[in-house]
Amino acid sequence: MTPENSEQYQLNRSLVWSGFKQLAPISMFVIAFGLAFGLAAKQAGLTDLTIVTMSALVFTGAAQFAVLDLWGEQMPVITMIFTVFAINSRHLLMGATLYPWVKNLPPAKRYGLMMLASDANWAMAMQAFTAGKPGLGLLFGGGLALWSFWVIGSWLGIYIGGFLSDPKGIGLDVVMGCFLLAILLGGEKNLRMVVIWTIAGVSSLMAYWYLPENSHVIVGALAGGFAGLFLKEVKS
Amino acid sequence: MSMETAGLSAFGIVLIMALVTLSTRWGGVFVMSFVPIGYRVKQFIHAMSGSVFVALLTPMAVAGDNGARLALLTTAVVMLASKKPLLAISAGVVAAALVRQL
Numbered sequence: 001m002t003p004e005n006s007e008q009y010q011l012n013r014s015l016v017w018s019g020f021k022q023l024a025p026i027s028m029f030v031i032a033f034g035l036a037f038g039l040a041a042k043q044a045g046l047t048d049l050t051i052v053t054m055s056a057l058v059f060t061g062a063a064q065f066a067v068l069d070l071w072g073e074q075m076p077v078i079t080m081i082f083t084v085f086a087i088n089s090r091h092l093l094m095g096a097t098l099y100p101w102v103k104n105l106p107p108a109k110r111y112g113l114m115m116l117a118s119d120a121n122w123a124m125a126m127q128a129f130t131a132g133k134p135g136l137g138l139l140f141g142g143g144l145a146l147w148s149f150w151v152i153g154s155w156l157g158i159y160i161g162g163f164l165s166d167p168k169g170i171g172l173d174v175v176m177g178c179f180l181l182a183i184l185l186g187g188e189k190n191l192r193m194v195v196i197w198t199i200a201g202v203s204s205l206m207a208y209w210y211l212p213e214n215s216h217v218i219v220g221a222l223a224g225g226f227a228g229l230f231l232k233e234v235k236s
Numbered sequence: 237m238s239m240e241t242a243g244l245s246a247f248g249i250v251l252i253m254a255l256v257t258l259s260t261r262w263g264g265v266f267v268m269s270f271v272p273i274g275y276r277v278k279q280f281i282h283a284m285s286g287s288v289f290v291a292l293l294t295p296m297a298v299a300g301d302n303g304a305r306l307a308l309l310t311t312a313v314v315m316l317a318s319k320k321p322l323l324a325i326s327a328g329v330v331a332a333a334l335v336r337q338l
Contacts, residue, residue, distance in 0.1 A: 032322055050246045057254040066292055067253060074238040075249050084253050086288040088260040089281045095264020096273045102265060114261045171332030174307035177296045178328035181311050182321040184289040193286065200287035201294040208295040220291025221284050228283020229276060 008129060009104060011113075011136040019121070019141025026120050027149035033061055034150045036175045038157015043167050044068040048158050055154035059118070059147050062183055063087040065176045070214060079214040086221040094122045101129055101136065116143025192231050200224030307332035 034055065041051040041064075058064055063084045070080050094117050102110045113136065121142030128135035167173065184197075204220025211219065239245055267273060297308050311328035315321065 029322060054250045058257050060257050071241060075241050077237050077239050081256055084256045086284055088257050090285040091260035092264040093281055096268050099265050099268040111262055114265055117261050169336055171329040174304050174328055174332040177293060177308055178311040178325040180289045181293055181308055182315045182324045185315045186321055196283050197290045200290040204291035204294045216295055217291045221288035224287020225280045225284030228279050
């Protein structure tokens with residue numbers, strides 16, 4: 001796919017603002033997810049400032065939730081790095097699909113834009129490109145919307161979390177697991193993926209029982225990745 | 237290797253998370269400027285990025301209490317039926333709360 005229309009590469013203030021406005025409705029949901037993260041993080045024992053800093057600098061819901069699962073008095077750093085990398089490895093694919101549209105930009109702009117790449121604004125930008133419209137404003141402006149609402153939501157979660165006396169009793173400790181599960185089931189689902197997930201799940205469980213602590217994430221994710229290499233996609 | 241999570245060390249962990257995440261945001265574009273990312277690599281990444289959720293969730297479901305198990309089950313059913321993540325997560329939390337209050 002080579003872009004033909006030079007207007008599609010454009011990025012100016014009005015396109016960024018329009019991107020911000022187009023992603024703003026979705027961002028309302030992001031506030032809710034951020035709120036859930038703030039609540040869960042507070043329960044996991046993170047300080048308020050750590051939580052807000054994490055949301056602002058890391059800006060990736062699923063990986064932030066997953067790290068909470070590892071957060072104790074000690075953090076297993078290698079497992080944490082692998083977990084964050086594996087969950088966010090889908091960004092690599094987003095970057096690869098965006099490449100034709102950003103390759104002619106100066107490097108500072110190109111990599112600046114990519115700092116805000118996330119599922120929703122990437123998807124909207126790609127849709128715009130496919131329809132022959134400019135998409136970089138959606139990527140950047142939309143990313144700014146998602147980012148600011150994510151940080152605001154996290155802060156709200158911390159604030160509300162301060163008033164709760166028995167978070168576990170009202171089920172809040174399961175937010176993280178439910179969030180990850182909902183994200184997983186919102187993605188591609190077919191027999192091939194189910195086989196891959198089964199292999200990942202069984203490997204993870206074996207590692208959880210028989211291998212050193214916290215190795216199950218790495219073992220399960222890699223087993224699933226290799227299963228994906230060897231399981232041919234069925235052409236429809 | 238492990239790090240303390242108390243005090244300033246927590247910010248060190250956040251910084252590592254931020255750098256790793258940034259490497260994935262930049263990596264795709266960066267690698268493509270040298271060599272196109274091939275079909276096999278894409279397949280591996282795609283399978284791995286879903287499997288990591290499964291790898292986190294399976295022990296949670298197996299080792300968790302009945303509240304956690306019913307929460308995950310409820311989220312799965314509601315998500316598959318409605319395709320609405322917020323609804324599915326809320327239903328899961330309510331399920332856990334109900335089990336624990338009974």
